[in-house]
Amino acid sequence: MSLVIQPSLFGSSGDLGLADLGAAVERRQLSNGAWIDLRPGFVTAADELFDALASTVPWQEERMHMYDSDVRVPRLLARYAQGETLPHPVLDKARSALNAHYIEELGEPFVSAGLCLYRDGSDSVAWHGDRVARESARDTMVAILSLGAARPFALRPKSGGPGLRLQIGHGDLLVMGGSCQRTWLHAIPKTARCLGARISVQFRPHWGNDLGKPTGDARDA
Numbered sequence: 001m002s003l004v005i006q007p008s009l010f011g012s013s014g015d016l017g018l019a020d021l022g023a024a025v026e027r028r029q030l031s032n033g034a035w036i037d038l039r040p041g042f043v044t045a046a047d048e049l050f051d052a053l054a055s056t057v058p059w060q061e062e063r064m065h066m067y068d069s070d071v072r073v074p075r076l077l078a079r080y081a082q083g084e085t086l087p088h089p090v091l092d093k094a095r096s097a098l099n100a101h102y103i104e105e106l107g108e109p110f111v112s113a114g115l116c117l118y119r120d121g122s123d124s125v126a127w128h129g130d131r132v133a134r135e136s137a138r139d140t141m142v143a144i145l146s147l148g149a150a151r152p153f154a155l156r157p158k159s160g161g162p163g164l165r166l167q168i169g170h171g172d173l174l175v176m177g178g179s180c181q182r183t184w185l186h187a188i189p190k191t192a193r194c195l196g197a198r199i200s201v202q203f204r205p206h207w208g209n210d211l212g213k214p215t216g217d218a219r220d221a
């Protein structure tokens, strides 16, 4: 599949690398034992990483079964299972930094990486909790590194009530933790605003599954 992505012009300068986690990570408690951590600017000079991933990752278009027909998943995907070489050394460094920061609380390392490419505002992911984790009684974490266009990241409690919309920008880190996958839902809604492409990298611990592969439900609609 050929994919044309304009080289990023998000305007980051300096050297590609990682900023510290530590005290720069800000935690926000949600209801029902869920929480999110935010670390804006975790990846420094992130343009280079965006461009490298956009042009070198073997992005796949997937289809899912919905309402008796096969429909196109509205984003491109790539998955790196435990032990597979990640597509950029900065992602290895990011995973190591996340493991150093979270291993005690998480009790296990982040191992896999799922990558999504939202080509424009019509690419999206519908409300969902990550498969496997949403069915497990155990708390867990998903760490998401966001590159490119700042798309709203929406969260709402499964049981109803007010949610929130975060603007996660170029190089920012968001970690969903505690019961978030089973008691809250998250989504990247479609938008008519012309924002450009976004890449997200989701680091997950080993859940004994195939990296949270969509099950063919409505999550990508």
Ligand SMILES: O=C(O)CCC(=O)C(=O)O
Pocket (backbone or CB within 6 Å): 114, 116, 125, 130, 144, 153, 186, 187, 188, 200, 202, 212
């Ligand atoms: O792109 C994102 O930040 C979220 C991706 C996501 O929720 C998923 O792939 O399960």
